[in-house]
Amino acid sequence: MVDSGIASAREIIGNYLVETGRGLPEVNLLVQTHSHADHIGLSAEIKKISGCRVAAHMAEKSWIEDIEEQYRQRPTPTFRSYVHYSTKVDLVVKDGDLLDLGDGKSLKVLHTPGHSTGSISLVFPSDGALFSGDAIPVAGGLPIYADVFVTVQSLKKLKAVKGLQALFSSWHDPIQGEKVYQTMDEALAYMQKVQEMVRQENAKAPSLASQELTLRVLKGLGIPENLASPIVVTTIEAHRKACQMDEGRPLIELESLGH
Numbered sequence: 001m002v003d004s005g006i007a008s009a010r011e012i013i014g015n016y017l018v019e020t021g022r023g024l025p026e027v028n029l030l031v032q033t034h035s036h037a038d039h040i041g042l043s044a045e046i047k048k049i050s051g052c053r054v055a056a057h058m059a060e061k062s063w064i065e066d067i068e069e070q071y072r073q074r075p076t077p078t079f080r081s082y083v084h085y086s087t088k089v090d091l092v093v094k095d096g097d098l099l100d101l102g103d104g105k106s107l108k109v110l111h112t113p114g115h116s117t118g119s120i121s122l123v124f125p126s127d128g129a130l131f132s133g134d135a136i137p138v139a140g141g142l143p144i145y146a147d148v149f150v151t152v153q154s155l156k157k158l159k160a161v162k163g164l165q166a167l168f169s170s171w172h173d174p175i176q177g178e179k180v181y182q183t184m185d186e187a188l189a190y191m192q193k194v195q196e197m198v199r200q201e202n203a204k205a206p207s208l209a210s211q212e213l214t215l216r217v218l219k220g221l222g223i224p225e226n227l228a229s230p231i232v233v234t235t236i237e238a239h240r241k242a243c244q245m246d247e248g249r250p251l252i253e254l255e256s257l258g259h
């Protein structure tokens with residue numbers, strides 16, 4: 001299983017598995033693309049039901065194993081309803097690891113940070129399937145990532161994976177065919193758009209407070225201003241910082257800037 005959804009999704013996930021002829025008790029390995037509450041909500045329960053191992057990147061481990069620590073450091077409004085329990089991580093994974101799924105099948109781990117430091121994506125090569133968690137921003141949606149350049153590098157890394165035919169992203173409906181790579185290109189173009197919007201607003205009023213800058217950028221993007229939560233403010237601040245470093249060059253052309 002890749003990620004476990006939110007605490008209230010137990011029936012939806014359980015019933016779906018039953019429809020496919022399987023069940024929660026059969027889960028053998030639960031891989032967390034990252035630690036955020038909406039991805040680990042049911043993890044403790046699924047582990048209890050199935051005895052599965054839980055895998056995650058080292059940089060996400062502490063927020064999975066201590067949800068209070070996560071809440072202190074990243075207090076999202078819906079946190080308490082999304083996750084109730086911490087879960088022990090049994091297996092720490094890193095870029096390039098192959099997770100053996102039996103029957104000669106394996107899942108490849110790609111470290112794709114940016115949305116969070118330890119975000120991973122998973123490639124199922126035999127089916128050309130990619131599970132990307134929150135690594136691919138939604139074009140036109142609310143931008144949520146902690147680091148602009150690192151997110152761009154991760155998108156470029158995903159684009160370089162050959163033979164993908166299906167994309168399972170937490171923010172999109174399942175995507176198939178050539179739309180898989182298109183979705184990544186759209187994400188990159190959207191990040192560039194946000195970057196330019198931040199640059200523009202920042203040029204008009206260079207010392208704007210983070211919240212105010214975020215409101216103006218969201219307005220420019222056509223996104224309701226009431227969605228300007230602290231995590232979005234963090235993203236816009238990350239763009240402001242990136243604007244000071246990109247020397248006006250397109251994000252996709254930058255190999256790295258101090259990372």
Ligand SMILES: [Zn+2]
Pocket residue numbers: 034036115134
């Ligand atoms: Zn997330």
